[in-house]
Amino acid sequence: MLYKNWLYTSSIIKTSNCPALKENISTECLIIGGGIAGLHAALRLVNEGKKVVLLEKTICGGSSSGQSAGFLTPQSEEDMSKLIAKHGKDKAKIIHQIPSVGVDLILNNIKKYKFDCDLRKQDSLYLSIKKSHDYKILEEKETCKEMNVPYKMLNQNGLKKYHPGKGYSLGLIYPGTHGINSFAYCQAMKNLLMKKGVKIYEGTEVKKIEKNKAITHLGSAESKNIIVCIDKLNAEFDKSWSKKCYHIQTYIGISEPLSDKEMKSVFPNGELMCWDTKWDYAYYRPVIGNRLLVGASSPWTAYYPKYHFTNKVVLKEINSLKEKFPQIKNINFSHYWSGLIDITKDMSPIVDYDENNKSIQFVMGCAGLNWAAYCGDYAARRILNKNTPDLSEFLGANRKFSFSGIFQLIFGKRISFMLSHLKELLT
Numbered sequence: 001m002l003y004k005n006w007l008y009t010s011s012i013i014k015t016s017n018c019p020a021l022k023e024n025i026s027t028e029c030l031i032i033g034g035g036i037a038g039l040h041a042a043l044r045l046v047n048e049g050k051k052v053v054l055l056e057k058t059i060c061g062g063s064s065s066g067q068s069a070g071f072l073t074p075q076s077e078e079d080m081s082k083l084i085a086k087h088g089k090d091k092a093k094i095i096h097q098i099p100s101v102g103v104d105l106i107l108n109n110i111k112k113y114k115f116d117c118d119l120r121k122q123d124s125l126y127l128s129i130k131k132s133h134d135y136k137i138l139e140e141k142e143t144c145k146e147m148n149v150p151y152k153m154l155n156q157n158g159l160k161k162y163h164p165g166k167g168y169s170l171g172l173i174y175p176g177t178h179g180i181n182s183f184a185y186c187q188a189m190k191n192l193l194m195k196k197g198v199k200i201y202e203g204t205e206v207k208k209i210e211k212n213k214a215i216t217h218l219g220s221a222e223s224k225n226i227i228v229c230i231d232k233l234n235a236e237f238d239k240s241w242s243k244k245c246y247h248i249q250t251y252i253g254i255s256e257p258l259s260d261k262e263m264k265s266v267f268p269n270g271e272l273m274c275w276d277t278k279w280d281y282a283y284y285r286p287v288i289g290n291r292l293l294v295g296a297s298s299p300w301t302a303y304y305p306k307y308h309f310t311n312k313v314v315l316k317e318i319n320s321l322k323e324k325f326p327q328i329k330n331i332n333f334s335h336y337w338s339g340l341i342d343i344t345k346d347m348s349p350i351v352d353y354d355e356n357n358k359s360i361q362f363v364m365g366c367a368g369l370n371w372a373a374y375c376g377d378y379a380a381r382r383i384l385n386k387n388t389p390d391l392s393e394f395l396g397a398n399r400k401f402s403f404s405g406i407f408q409l410i411f412g413k414r415i416s417f418m419l420s421h422l423k424e425l426l427t
């Protein structure tokens with residue numbers, strides 16, 4: 001297995017080279033970071049007639065956004081009743097709909113601008129790996145009910161028709177979900193933005209922001225409206241903001257092409273986006289060229305501070321899938337890669353102004369393509385003053401996070417984020 005992001009190497013999108021920034025410029029709006037969040041912020045602003053510059057450290061989609069498995073699901077993980085208790089009915093409704101609005105933003109772009117990014121309508125199948133996990137499926141069923149999503153419960157007999165693997169005890173299938181090649185999406189967004197007049201500089205790392213000026217190695221960009229959408233924000237960039245996010249490590253593997261017969265033996269009733277009930281859940285779906293994309297993570301490496309180049313975690317999941325579907329036991333998996341998903345302590349993103357300079361907004365910890373699309377767009381709407389509800393209780397940087405302050409100072413980011421996530425999972 002080759003350690004390489006197959007989404008990059010297989011991308012069919014042709015984009016122009018955007019040279020690095022080597023001069024001092026100024027602009028009406030400046031976006032730092034060309035992931036889904038930054039690209040969506042730029043699109044909203046340029047569509048409203050603003051002059052926009054985007055600075056990207058590597059290439060657009062060069063980090064999480066271009067490494068992802070491309071699952072697009074509008075389901076909200078937030079329980080509506082809890083949201084109402086915390087934020088009141090009106091805001092709870094907006095917050096609950098964020099994942100779904102984020103998916104719509106992405107799908108609308110793909111359809112409107114005819115992006116070629118392997119968009120696939122793939123219903124979701126959530127699979128219980130053992131009887132004692134069935135309650136998780138029943139909980140997900142309640143979410144479907146709450147969101148008025150039609151669903152079907154599948155017992156072992158019912159599963160045979162959709163996904164006849166060995167050993168699953170219960171399944172829940174529902175529509176409204178899609179898969180995309182997220183790297184191709186980012187590159188298509190980049191092309192579109194350039195056509196609309198956005199100036200994009202790739203290979204351009206912003207070292208820090210001084211007043212309203214983003215400083216790079218060979219130049220600078222000045223603006224009264226700055227949106228920072230970068231990942232792995234470090235203390236050299238900004239000490240205080242760097243404390244607010246950590247990451248979770250996850251791995252993806254991609255198979256060689258399956259024959260139609262092999263694919264049909266796994267998905268006899270059409271392709272599906274599957275994931276299971278393990279804490280560090282495994283997930284898989286078919287992608288372009290009849291290949292299978294498999295994703296996995298492990299509690300042992302989830303909080304590892306750097307990119308981890310082992311193929312052990314994803315291989316374990318691939319082997320477990322092959323045990324469930326012996327008909328694909330001889331399929332090779334050609335590529336694998338790891339990725340670090342930025343995440344806050346309560347797992348909801350942050351979109352907020354810098355306390356010392358209100359012309360700078362930070363968008364951080366968007367764990368999901370749809371969340372990133374929404375948050376980038378939301379930050380841009382705040383600049384435009386358009387339909388922007390005040391979501392500071394939910395997205396604000398100063399909301400209360402567990403295991404922060406002195407605790408984080410003594411025990412470090414890794415431990416404090418681990419404990420905080422554990423607390424979130426258990427409550």
Ligand SMILES: Cc1cc2nc3c(=O)[nH]c(=O)nc-3n(C[C@H](O)[C@H](O)[C@H](O)COP(=O)(O)OP(=O)(O)OC[C@H]3O[C@@H](n4cnc5c(N)ncnc54)[C@H](O)[C@@H]3O)c2cc1C
Pocket residue numbers: 032033034035036037038055056057058059060061062063064065066067068069070071072073204205206207229230231232237250251252295338339340341342365366367368369370372
């Ligand atoms: C392996 C993996 C699988 C995933 N699968 C899914 C999935 O199936 N579905 C889903 O919804 N989500 C998935 N995610 C999560 C999703 O990809 C992210 O939540 C989302 O892409 C975050 O987007 P973003 O724009 O906030 O951040 P990023 O995509 O990380 O963008 C940040 C950008 O900022 C740039 N940057 C960083 N520092 C600087 C600097 N100093 N100057 C200039 N630029 C800088 C980076 O190069 C990067 O391009 C997955 C993530 C990973 C890693």
